[in-house]
Amino acid sequence: MKELTCIRCPMGCVMTIEKAGEDFVVTGNTCPRGKEYAISEMTNPVRSFSVSVRVSGGERGAVAVRVDRAVNKKYILPIAEFARHTVISAPVTEGQIIAKNVCGSGADLIAIAAVNGA
Numbered sequence: 001m002k003e004l005t006c007i008r009c010p011m012g013c014v015m016t017i018e019k020a021g022e023d024f025v026v027t028g029n030t031c032p033r034g035k036e037y038a039i040s041e042m043t044n045p046v047r048s049f050s051v052s053v054r055v056s057g058g059e060r061g062a063v064a065v066r067v068d069r070a071v072n073k074k075y076i077l078p079i080a081e082f083a084r085h086t087v088i089s090a091p092v093t094e095g096q097i098i099a100k101n102v103c104g105s106g107a108d109l110i111a112i113a114a115v116n117g118a
């Protein structure tokens with residue numbers, strides 16, 4: 001049995017989930033979205049997140065980037081590490097793809113904001 005807090009809305013229901021044969025038994029959820037979240041956390045936990053990458057020759061030295069779709073949690077650290085070692089050249093446009101299929105996650109890393117040249 002695993003205890004987890006639902007993050008699908010601000011109520012933050014505390015739930016438990018337990019495997020029962022091929023299915024799961026979820027308790028503590030106030031609505032069906034909680035059950036769906038709990039099962040996804042057990043079978044394929046995904047997250048959307050943002051990090052920053054360094055920019056050379058720009059008015060700012062870094063730009064925030066995000067994955068364009070939720071990725072399995074196992075890709076968060078490799079993508080963060082990739083971003084830490086990445087330097088891109090200005091100018092950067094909002095929505096610019098920084099890396100396609102970053103770290104094999106299936107998601108592209110895209111710039112959240114623009115950075116003009118210095």
Ligand code: SF4
Nearest residue numbers: 006009012013031034
């Ligand atoms: S179970 Fe439903 S009500 Fe509870 S936190 Fe999740 S989405 Fe919100």
